[in-house]
Amino acid sequence: MKGMIFDLKHYAVHDGPGIRVTVFFKGCPLHCLWCHNPESISPSKELMLLPNRCARCGDCVKACQYGALSQKTDGEVVAERSKCTLCGDCVQACPREAIQIVGWESEVDEIIKEIEKDIVFFDQSGGGVTLTGGEPLFQPQFAEALIDRLHARGIHVALDTSGYAKEDTFLKIASKSDLVLFDIKIMDEAKHRKFTGVSNSLILKNLKAINRNGETPIWIRFPLIPGVNDDPENLAQMANFLLELSQVKMINVLPYHKGGVEKFHRLGKDSEFSVYEPPSQEKIDSVIGFFREKGFKVKQGG
């Protein structure tokens, strides 16, 4: 069983309890304009240029036999992506790791071997493994196989999900997980569609459905973005919706940051989000205070 992942992070402390390994699945059905991991959206491998590391030596251009790379007069490397075969020759030629191919196919066994190195930290910290992305449910068989293997080793599994998947697929995999980290972004359906590309009706339905099983604890992940979802109406609707769900044990308020804007450019894509700014600490504190007053346990960050 193989899956497409784009990162695997050791010693993660913001993706669930304790010290964790976070496995990043590639591919996502949403297109959130603020995405801070835009390399996660496409399910395929992609060429990524990192101009801040580039020495402008031109070795990558010489290495590319398909003519996909060139340099501007100031030495900046540009890619004609339609010509790129993702052969990786430029990556090998670059002395500065300024070109990468994002995404690789990995066997479940390979990931398990990597994770096993950290089992001692899981035991000491109450940690485990978090499946995130992208959207793990975009590769449901791979996610399920990985969860089964982790459970066979006695490892705690958190599923970080947008909740956007067929209900039976979602319930099958969410119910197998020890904790669900569930993203709630915007309550208004039309606004959700505008900013993420999809309706939130399936997402909210799935959240209610996993709550009904009454066994899997849920932590809500709320990306706080001024001008998008920090308005009192959205916060009130969200609180009212979540107050009905007994399995919601915590809300993580995740302040928006602009890291994704630069990453869109590295992938040769435009970001429509550069005009939005991160929230002030005052705004973050007021949103945290609002949810606390409603009776929720709230934490800034994951």
Ligand code: SF4
């Ligand atoms: S991955 Fe291969 S085809 Fe694509 S730019 Fe690099 S050398 Fe050229």
Ligand code: SF4
């Ligand atoms: S080989 Fe690397 S450092 Fe040299 S120009 Fe290409 S990307 Fe930049």
